[in-house]
């Protein structure tokens with residue numbers, strides 16, 4: 432099948448590569464010229480494990496270009512994967528979706544299945560349908576389908592190919608789309624969940640809000656455990672054998688970040704308030720998360736009250752391991768807060784770059800050794816494998832001080848102490 436994927440970001444590129452790998456002919460378009468140039472020269476403008484290789488493998492079925500009238504006109508299936516960021520009020524900014532809808536309307540002459548993969552608030556897909564009709568498009572010429580994406584950065588390809596479900600939201604008068612989507616995804620062995628347009632939109636937000644809730648819940652429990660000298664890991668181990676709880680998404684630390692959880696919880700809060708429903712629990716989830724970085728900073732200040740003039744090495748910039756994405760990264764927020772304390776911050780990440788212009792007292796270093804050399808304190812802010820399995824004796828030699836702050840609960844305090852270093856964490860005995 433000929434598919435036009437609009438947007439060459441994490442979701443668009445992964446979708447394009449996976450759909451090409453499933454045997455479809457895919458045209459991936461983006462408005463950013465440099466991205467298209469990079470893709471056409473064999474580079475991938477973001478880091479996602481396996482993506483470059485999958486694109487190379489399927490290059491004969493994959494083209495990259497600016498969004499042209501012709502590209503949209505000739506594709507019977509259009510997949511929208513553009514960004515849906517937060518506006519300052521928390522409401523989802525649909526500017527990119529709106530511009531795609533305008534472009535589709537200009538090129539819609541033959542029947543099309545318009546699939547929305549971007550995460551959009553309840554009511555958006557129906558709005559797309561109505562907008563196209565208002566623009567004079569015959570409703571017989573298209574169907575709008577909500578097909579939210581559940582991939583995680585770092586494991587995007589596997590998550591898409593081994594999906595635990597494929598959610599399809601459609602209008603009741605749409606008799607064509609389910610068969611078309613089943614055809615597109617026929618090689619993926621996952622149950623289809625067919626629901627209304629807003630039902631699919633709500634499934635996506637509910638999934639992210641539930642996972643964010645688990646994280647804030649365990650972070651709150653860790654705060655209590657910290658006061659009673661209880662290791663949070665022991666508590667998680669103790670509760671997670673119960674299948675009703677499960678061990679997943681119960682890793683305590685500096686909180687959730689990334690391009691999805693913060694903005695999607697905000698958006699759901701906004702959608703809720705818009706209909707006069709008080710989102711008490713969702714707001715509490717946000718409130719815990721927004722104070723996690725300060726919790727770690729205060730722990731550090733309790734041990735080392737004056738950070739002025741100190742050198743702090745922060746290991747990790749990305750919002751989680753195995754990605755170069757720094758959107759809403761708690762590690763970046765921590766670096767920012769530390770820099771405001773008047774200390775010198777050196778930062779290192781295997782893939783990510785500091786998003787803000789480096790300040791006089793904040794420097795990203797190219798190697799671990801250069802980052803840690805002369806540091807009074809080392810903070811693990813993103814749990815990359817290589818930080819979990821550091822050669823601590825070497826690290827100790829490079830450091831001036833001896834304090835290790837584990838902001839991701841990812842290292843063994845006993846092991847650190849055995850190397851002659853001091854360990855600081857929340858709810859770690």
Ligand SMILES: NC(=O)c1ccc[n+]([C@@H]2O[C@H](COP(=O)([O-])OP(=O)(O)OC[C@H]3O[C@@H](n4cnc5c(N)ncnc54)[C@H](O)[C@@H]3O)[C@@H](O)[C@H]2O)c1
Pocket residue numbers: 437438439440441442443460461462463466498512513514515527530531548549550551580581582583584690691
């Ligand atoms: N990143 C994830 O892990 C993830 C997972 C599931 C769902 N989502 C959702 O998927 C959507 C995309 O997320 P992302 O992280 O891939 O975004 P992104 O910001 O990485 O990429 C979006 C791309 O769309 C392009 N674009 C914007 N307007 C365009 C237009 N009119 N025509 C062509 N291209 C255009 C941008 O230039 C950009 O390259 C969002 O709604 C997000 O919430 C993201």
Ligand SMILES: O=c1ccn([C@@H]2O[C@H](COP(=O)(O)OP(=O)(O)O[C@H]3O[C@H](CO)[C@@H](O)[C@H](O)[C@H]3O)[C@@H](O)[C@H]2O)c(=O)[nH]1
Pocket residue numbers: 550580581582583584585639642646679680681682683684685686687688689690691692750751
């Ligand atoms: O137990 C945990 C699990 C995660 N996190 C943090 O939570 C954030 C999000 O992590 P993760 O969910 O692994 O990454 P994303 O790539 O943002 O994926 C989420 O957001 C995507 C976009 O909507 C969805 O598609 C995915 O299903 C959903 O997991 C990161 O900062 C993690 O460090 C924790 O603090 N503790």
